[in-house]
Amino acid sequence: MTHPAPATARLTLDPALRIAPVSRRTFGAFVEHLGRCVYTGIFEPDHPGADADGLRTDVIELVRELGVSTVRYPGGNFVSGYRWEDGIGPVQHRPTRLDLAWHSTEPNTFGLDEFIRWTGKAGVEPMMAVNLGTRGIQEAVDLLEYCNFPSGTRLSDLRVANGAPQPHGIRMWCLGNEMDGPWQIGHKTAGEYGRLAAETARAMRMIDPGLELVACGSSGSGMPTFGQWEATVLEHAYDLVDFVSCHAYYQEKDGDLAGFLASAVNMERFINDVVATADHVRAKRRADKRLMISFDEWNVWYMDQPASQTPREADWPVAPRLLEDHYHVADAVVVGSLLITLLRHSDRVTAASLAQLVNVIAPIMTEPGGRAWRQTTFHPFAQASRHAAGEVLRVEPTSPTYPTTEYGEVPVLHAVATHDPETTGTTVFAVNRSLDTPLSLAIDTRPMGSMRVVEASVLTSRDPYARNTADAPERVSPRSNPSVSTDRDGFTVALAPVSWNVIRLESASRTG
Numbered sequence: 001m002t003h004p005a006p007a008t009a010r011l012t013l014d015p016a017l018r019i020a021p022v023s024r025r026t027f028g029a030f031v032e033h034l035g036r037c038v039y040t041g042i043f044e045p046d047h048p049g050a051d052a053d054g055l056r057t058d059v060i061e062l063v064r065e066l067g068v069s070t071v072r073y074p075g076g077n078f079v080s081g082y083r084w085e086d087g088i089g090p091v092q093h094r095p096t097r098l099d100l101a102w103h104s105t106e107p108n109t110f111g112l113d114e115f116i117r118w119t120g121k122a123g124v125e126p127m128m129a130v131n132l133g134t135r136g137i138q139e140a141v142d143l144l145e146y147c148n149f150p151s152g153t154r155l156s157d158l159r160v161a162n163g164a165p166q167p168h169g170i171r172m173w174c175l176g177n178e179m180d181g182p183w184q185i186g187h188k189t190a191g192e193y194g195r196l197a198a199e200t201a202r203a204m205r206m207i208d209p210g211l212e213l214v215a216c217g218s219s220g221s222g223m224p225t226f227g228q229w230e231a232t233v234l235e236h237a238y239d240l241v242d243f244v245s246c247h248a249y250y251q252e253k254d255g256d257l258a259g260f261l262a263s264a265v266n267m268e269r270f271i272n273d274v275v276a277t278a279d280h281v282r283a284k285r286r287a288d289k290r291l292m293i294s295f296d297e298w299n300v301w302y303m304d305q306p307a308s309q310t311p312r313e314a315d316w317p318v319a320p321r322l323l324e325d326h327y328h329v330a331d332a333v334v335v336g337s338l339l340i341t342l343l344r345h346s347d348r349v350t351a352a353s354l355a356q357l358v359n360v361i362a363p364i365m366t367e368p369g370g371r372a373w374r375q376t377t378f379h380p381f382a383q384a385s386r387h388a389a390g391e392v393l394r395v396e397p398t399s400p401t402y403p404t405t406e407y408g409e410v411p412v413l414h415a416v417a418t419h420d421p422e423t424t425g426t427t428v429f430a431v432n433r434s435l436d437t438p439l440s441l442a443i444d445t446r447p448m449g450s451m452r453v454v455e456a457s458v459l460t461s462r463d464p465y466a467r468n469t470a471d472a473p474e475r476v477s478p479r480s481n482p483s484v485s486t487d488r489d490g491f492t493v494a495l496a497p498v499s500w501n502v503i504r505l506e507s508a509s510r511t512g
């Protein structure tokens with residue numbers, strides 16, 4: 001296949017143009033009791049590779065390789081009907097329940113204490129959500145007491161009796177989930193939720209003032225209440241919370257791949273609008289505190305496809321195959337572009353969760369009793385988590401544009417860079433959104449002093465719909481990009497159409 005002649009784009013790396021430190025929590029993910037995320041995902045006692053706790057060690061290894069920082073649990077829509085007490089204590093005494101959110105049966109053989117054991121083995125920070133759908137303040141503070149109080153009370157001693165002598169020490173807590181959504185069990189108006197979130201936060205802080213609390217923002221920027229929801233909720237809860245959440249899912253619609261590749265334009269605007277709303281409330285309250293965003297659900301999700309249709313009528317299966325999207329190259333490029341957006345907004349987005357982690361719209365897939373493998377979207381996440389370090393730099397690219405139906409003219413180049421002053425390690429993350437035109441990217445490194453290229457890699461394919469499978473797990477993965485050339489001002493690298501690229505540099509004077 002021949003491509004049109006390359007277009008040219010430029011960016012400059014300047015260590016003085018810092019946006020904010022890279023927040024490790026940008027690389028969070030999400031485990032919900034949904035489909036096969038927990039059962040036959042992270043937990044499968046009968047699997048040949050399961051450890052003594054029934055946890056899949058092949059999945060733990062992949063989670064570590066993915067570089068996940070924080071994991072949100074146990075939902076999602078599931079949490080709004082969940083009784084956390086069902087998932088603790090001897091397994092044989094735990095109840096089987098209906099999960100109304102996903103029309104499934106919840107066996108409760110995996111719960112809070114198993115999750116905390118899993119986070120220890122996977123090397124991730126737990127982030128807990130409380131049920132503000134069917135429950136309220138009392139159940140939230142009970143859960144907090146069970147998790148974080150050292151001992152000497154009924155609930156903390158129960159945790160000790162259940163095999164966890166040390167407190168779980170969970171710092172980040174979500175005050176409910178998507179309470180603006182009419183599909184949510186216990187859906188509320190902004191005023192109802194704002195009051196409940198504020199009072200729940202106030203009570204939780206009586207136990208532990210140092211918690212980091214997340215108020216539910218909108219479940220999408222397309223919600224009819226978007227904007228007003230955030231304003232009303234924060235009128236009630238601003239002083240008592242640290243974060244407001246954003247959720248966003250993207251998919252290719254009506255064969256419009258060009259528009260899909262520009263999805264980050266929507267995410268960027270969403271972030272800016274929520275920051276503006278939070279800062280408006282801040283101004284009215286004359287508050288010193290600035291609220292941060294927890295972008296705690298984001299991904300590509302083909303939610304109209306049969307894979308996302310919940311069971312019906314008399315069918316209440318345990319761990320059905322739900323939301324098992326199989327991602328292709330273009331999906332991975334969009335995921336990379338969304339990561340670039342999160343990093344570019346690191347001054348206000350200091351936590352994020354890729355939704356979700358295993359099997360359910362996930363970077364990791366498993367077969368029950370069998371193999372685990374990396375989806376295409378695994379790679380941009382793993383590379384960004386591994387190589388984004390130090391400070392996020394403002395790179396101000398110049399780029400040709402292309403027309404989209406949804407967003408008008410959009411730059412074909414989407415990029416960000418990070419720079420670690422201690423190691424001099426500097427990484428450019430770049431996406432070429434063009435469907436057919438290679439991009440020649442000139443990277444001006446003069447403000448950095450003399451630099452050398454450590455590695456350049458590209459994730460692309462002649463077929464933007466190429467996927468990985470259990471039988472061909474490496475079909476789509478990053479490959480070395482040999483196109484880098486040195487010039488007077490820095491380097492030039494060729495970015496293939498529909499590609500995710502990582503270019504790693506370091507000071508030329510660095511030894512060892």
Ligand code: AHR
Pocket residue numbers: 032075076077078177178219297355356
């Ligand atoms: O991640 C899947 C679902 O998407 C979550 O349960 C819900 O919060 C959102 O609507």
